[in-house]
Amino acid sequence: MKKIILAFSLFTSLLQAQYTWTAFPYPPANGAGRYDDVFFLNNNVGWAAKGGNGAVFKTTNGGGTWTQQVVSPATNQYYRNIEFLNENIGFLGTLNNNFYKTVDGGNSWQRVNNISPYPEAICGLDCVGTSTVYGCGAWFYPAYIIKSTDSGNTWQYIDMSAYANALVEITFINENIGFAAGNDDNGAVVLKTFDGGMTWTKIYNSNIQNEYVWKMQLLDNNKIFCSIESEAPNTGKLLKSLDGGFTWETKTFPDVYVQAVGFTSATHGWMGGHNTGFYETFDGGNTWTNTGVGGSLNRIFIINNDLAYAAGTNVYKLTTGSLGTQEIVNEKQERKLKIEVVPNPVKDKLNLNVYFTHSDHIIIGLYDVSGKFIKNILKDDINKEGLKKYSLDFNYPKGNYLLDVHSNLGRQSIKIIK
Numbered sequence: 001m002k003k004i005i006l007a008f009s010l011f012t013s014l015l016q017a018q019y020t021w022t023a024f025p026y027p028p029a030n031g032a033g034r035y036d037d038v039f040f041l042n043n044n045v046g047w048a049a050k051g052g053n054g055a056v057f058k059t060t061n062g063g064g065t066w067t068q069q070v071v072s073p074a075t076n077q078y079y080r081n082i083e084f085l086n087e088n089i090g091f092l093g094t095l096n097n098n099f100y101k102t103v104d105g106g107n108s109w110q111r112v113n114n115i116s117p118y119p120e121a122i123c124g125l126d127c128v129g130t131s132t133v134y135g136c137g138a139w140f141y142p143a144y145i146i147k148s149t150d151s152g153n154t155w156q157y158i159d160m161s162a163y164a165n166a167l168v169e170i171t172f173i174n175e176n177i178g179f180a181a182g183n184d185d186n187g188a189v190v191l192k193t194f195d196g197g198m199t200w201t202k203i204y205n206s207n208i209q210n211e212y213v214w215k216m217q218l219l220d221n222n223k224i225f226c227s228i229e230s231e232a233p234n235t236g237k238l239l240k241s242l243d244g245g246f247t248w249e250t251k252t253f254p255d256v257y258v259q260a261v262g263f264t265s266a267t268h269g270w271m272g273g274h275n276t277g278f279y280e281t282f283d284g285g286n287t288w289t290n291t292g293v294g295g296s297l298n299r300i301f302i303i304n305n306d307l308a309y310a311a312g313t314n315v316y317k318l319t320t321g322s323l324g325t326q327e328i329v330n331e332k333q334e335r336k337l338k339i340e341v342v343p344n345p346v347k348d349k350l351n352l353n354v355y356f357t358h359s360d361h362i363i364i365g366l367y368d369v370s371g372k373f374i375k376n377i378l379k380d381d382i383n384k385e386g387l388k389k390y391s392l393d394f395n396y397p398k399g400n401y402l403l404d405v406h407s408n409l410g411r412q413s414i415k416i417i418k
Helices: 012-018
Strands: 019-023 035-040 046-050 055-059 067-069 079-084 090-094 099-102 124-128 132-137 144-148 156-159 166-172 178-184 187-193 201-205 212-219 223-229 237-241 249-252 258-263 269-273 279-281 299-304 307-311 315-320 338-341 349-356 360-368 373-382 386-393 400-407 410-417
Touching (some): 035 299, 046 079, 055 079, 090 124, 132 178, 144 166, 187 212, 187 223, 212 299, 223 269, 237 258, 258 307
Parallel strands (some): 124 166, 258 299
Antiparallel strands (some): 019 315, 046 055, 079 090, 124 132, 144 156, 178 212, 212 223, 223 237, 223 258, 237 249, 269 279, 299 307, 307 315
16 A cells, blocks of 8 residues: 655644545445445546456546446456556456456556465555565465565565464555554454565554454554454454554544544544444544545545545545535445354254355354354355355354354354354
């Protein structure tokens, strides 16, 4: 993710009167397929990547108009992220064992084939400098990084299993110093490297199992803002460091499944997740206000103090103006799998009917009723939409349990009884 150095000195009262998030009418919202990523080279030239049944859109006038670009083969893929080195060379990560490159600004895309082993998914991308590209994955395990120092002509695969179980985000200060984040046995994790990804040091751990650091933003290379996606009864959180990762603090966020994060200063920013739109803070995350705009947010991309873009149910633009004129749209979107537990209460078998809306990945964790993690009981990769049935041994004592179902559509909890 690109980093843009900002300076910010406006008063809170002025800020509250200035900032307006607006949804673009095109590209259109489309069912379960939210926009997972948005990336801009400058104020005008940018791209948006839609998730389920993936699509790529480009604008050259700050979102005034968008053109859909063709990625082939594009059938039934989930596009996770998009990033460009310059106006011509860019990269598109999917969750479907495909990774793409363009050399003509996205007019045509080619599958990158010269990576070994080939990554199952690219969940995070960062282009840094003039020719260095990093990618990471996968949220559904295992953990790895890919790296190119020649604009994507050749690639190195770095096994990260010694440092993490899953990687979701990667961002660099320069070609050698950077961060990767995701999940390990002790929950949400942030890693740092000083040698271009050859060695890593763990600089944060949440110590709550199954939490993820989902998104990360660098502000002036010293302030770090992260979203921590959790599972009830734990809360989603803002994780931040104002000293380059030497010390950390967390702030509670209203949505457990928080993902997007974007700040313009140490105190002013926005977050949002699978079940929320833009929540705004003016005090560094101590308090949050629901703006009433947006839905199912995954990425906030800050250009400068007065301009930003975001990806969620729609593609959004932040501009200065009166909050009284902002466009409020109904963007509630059901972003979860339909799952039936048959029967419930269960006996010695846990039978699940899962209705997938597109290619997907699923991990199901088992918790006791207090929210204590027991173990992951299912992990599966889904190649097409439709019903899939599972029958799992359930040799546990009688009582109440919670299933944490994690898929490309997000997370949800289901109560079961034995």
